[in-house]
Amino acid sequence: MLSQLRPLLAVCLYLQLPGGQGWFPGYSNGFHYQDITNGNVYFNGVSLHVESPEHSVSATRGGSVILPCHYHYEPELSTPRKTRVKWSWLPANPISAPASLEAFAKETDVMVAMGNRHRSYGSFRGRVRLRRSAPGDMSLVINELHLNDTGRYRCEVIDGLEDESVTVELELRGVVFPYYSQKGRYHYNFLGAQQACKDQEATLATFEQLYAAWEEGLDWCNAGWLADGTVQYPITVPRDGCGGVDLAPGLRSYGQRHRFLQRYDVFCFAASVKGDVYFLKQPTRLNFTEAVEACASNGSQIAKVGQLYSAWRLMGLDRCDAGWLADGSVRYPITKARPNCGPLEPGVRSFGFPPLHQKFGVYCYR
Template sequence: MRGLWRPLLAMCLNLLLPCSQSWIPGYSNGFHYQDINNGNGNGEIHFNGVRLLVESPQTSVMATRGSSVTLPCHYHYEPEPSTPRRTRVKWSWLPTHGAAEPASPEDVAQETEVMVTMGNRHRSYGGFRGRVRLRRAAPGDMSLVINELRLNDTGRYRCEVIDGLEDESVTVELELRGVVFPYSSHTGRYRFNFLEAQQACRAQDAALATFEQLFTAWEEGLDWCNAGWLADGTVQYPITAPREGCGGVDLAPGVRSYGQRHRLRHRYDAFCFSASIRGAVYFLKDPTRLNFTEAVRACASDGSQVATVGQLFTAWRLMGLDSCDAGWLADGSVRYPITKARPNCGPPEPGVRSFGFPPRFLKFGVYCYR
């Protein structure tokens, strides 16, 4: 007997598998492997039992900010076991916004846990606490429901099902409907380092755009010659009409890249991404023009506040806001949104027109947000 167990023990150590009663000849634990005697004589273990499959009918999901979204995930066995199995399900998240991007090779993005569940017990984590649940509409349905979607909830979500030795997963990309817009400082062009660009976008109810968001905006016609920070710490700009000073006429249209730049020393503009808003942006109908201080008071008197740049761009792009009247915004800039180009309303294509940052004593209208 001693001679029999010694090679068996060595085999256990080599395979890094637990030495338990499952190694006793003729015993089966009902999971995925059988005893060594069913191998081919080369020390292999046959995983020829029940197979765990984890699937999702969608690789990506598009949603709107503030809404609820369901990320589909289902699991089943082939063949179906005769008795229910105890499984553990973990949802994790790899963000696409700037906080998840590596600043250096040592600063590598990591998945963070969203929710872990086993049976009827579950626990959610971080900013997802209280906002997530499993749908459980049918056996094996482990779809994740996220409520009150936030601007930085975008990213890659992984549904992982763990059953003993078996561990299978599927990923679903979450994107938000929104708009990318270039943003510069009121003091001039190329004044933001990376952290200041992040703060500038947040102040406009937005976040630094990802490359994917900027690329989509370029495909939809965004053309901007000033380079700006993106969420991954790169500096890029989109060109649809090649010209001198914007990469040259010999380069094809595309998104030009300066690559990774130093996040503190180098200074550029920003490309911000803003998603849908819960309220409404409107041009305040006032018989008189207003300086900036008067505009702030006028919106407050109307039960609202001066709109941010991000809110105006979102209302223009997603809600069709169209007004040929120039108005103050919260950052001290003056702009107006055009969805139907027409004479005396700027260039012959839709867009948000900008007067820049005029002196605050000058008089314009105002865009309010309620």
Template sequence: MAIIIRTLLMEMAMEMAMGRIRLHVESPETVSAVQGSNVTLPCHYRYEPALSSPRRTRVKWSWQPVNGEGQEHDVMVAIGTRHRSYGDFKGRVRLRRNAPGDASLVINPLQSDDTGRYRCEIIDGLEDESVTVQLEFRGVVFPYHSIRGRYLMNFHEAKEACEKQDSHLATFEQLYAAWEGGLDWCNAGWLMDGTAQYPVVVPRDACGGTDLAPGVRSYGVRDKSLDRFDAFCFTSSIRGEVYFLQHPVKLNFTEAAEACQNDGGRIAKVGQLYAAWKFVGLDQCDAGWLADGSVRYPIIQPRANCGTSEAGVRSFGFPPKHLKHGVYCYKVRW
């Protein structure tokens, strides 16, 4: 038997070497998804010419996180029906295998750190081919500053501030996409790569002058401990429901948080409100407390007495917590 197997392997190797059989692996360059949902990263392989009988292939998926500096991490290895997943991907990944040659990776649910470059590698013992696919989150970028005021956060404080609001520091690509979508903001904020930048759609004196063209303007890489800016946060989470609590009276901040708890939820975070506005179409012309002590409200359809003529999340900043407002609550769906 061993002699027969060796003979077959030698014959197949000769066929490969002679160019009669070639392995092809294909995948799209980029896949977009929403945090908290699931995603399928396509990967298909085939042979030219087609084989008369299937081969026992090994499928390996690896992942390089955003700003991973070249380091790849194993996600899953599969041979036939046997498979093994690794690290934070354990229990969240599987191969789709809808048809012969389908080695697509299914991730469910998506977590906030799952973005990056994924490599699908197909090994049949004779040839090794791979392809990469970039996983991006569809989401919304929003500017954020400290309750103490503007330009008061170093990089580490900005990163923590975004995470507390159910989001994370935006990448340059995410800020650039937001600028293309109309985000116009004069205050510079930290990004994930350690730079401080800001998007300008309409050049004006208060935003660097009218001589500069529209675009994302950069202060370059800054000292992460000493320099202080605001932050640009990115959220892509739709894991729960955000709603304006219908309450008979206005509430101070403490009363607002308690009212959400009494309703079976908790007071919403800024990132959750932005996600509800962006993905669910939450439109509410009522100012309400949020978990960070700010007061905001989301508008899809601009109208009289609801702020500016553009859609967005309106902010009243951080008013004294004894003042009375409504409240936005959040309930987890699962």
């Protein structure tokens, strides 16, 4: 039977070899096959290596970032070979809820390039290019970073039968904050949670982002949605009603929840903002409608919750004056705790959602 298959196998190898050249002993294009008459195929010669000096990169929203990727051959080639590079992306925050876990784990194309020809896709079109600072440099440059650009990027280099890849995680510098509805506790399904964060110039926090926030001291006893469809909450001081005093500090997890039927709060992630968040000085306090008009008259707009958190955490905004925000909540940011400005630790203090006719200051964004 094997003797009958050998001619067919030889034909298949003929079609696979670059340039349409048939196989024969001594033939070598850097990928060498031998001993086929005994039913064995061996690979010798040049091997392709794809590497990245950094497997995690952080950047600022609205800025640029370089995701490093380099390839080389061992041993080195005397003449260059035609290679194809493909960058793909597994988002940390899918725009819409996936129908299944398999869909959640599906990578999407960012850029494909061969020689001087390249093509970018989707929201990356016109924002990405290859750095090509040296031979073998296939690092991806992303400009005008979006809030949803976070996730895992794969650099795949293809050369004939060789296919090697490396992954790089992209994170945006920012801050995680809990958020709940004006109606009270536990009113968002998964899609509602996504929209709530988006409305506040933020996105659903990932598990990694919430974990990092917990390590930095975030303690919140209400469960909230995360980007992967799980529901969790961070506890630094164990207590009754928050998993109990016998459980160690950490992230309490409800696991995967039904994305449409079950309702919780949400943990949002706000990255840096390009503009300026400031407390608008006024001779008198304002109700909500007056606050919106006052920001507009000052050439700005009333700030969103994510913008205030970002300005507090990343720009050091410190103001012991309560002010309206766009969602109808009243908050103020404290970086240096002091008497008459709330708790002893830094944070964004919240008055919740008071009646809109009450009088406060206002935080604007320009």
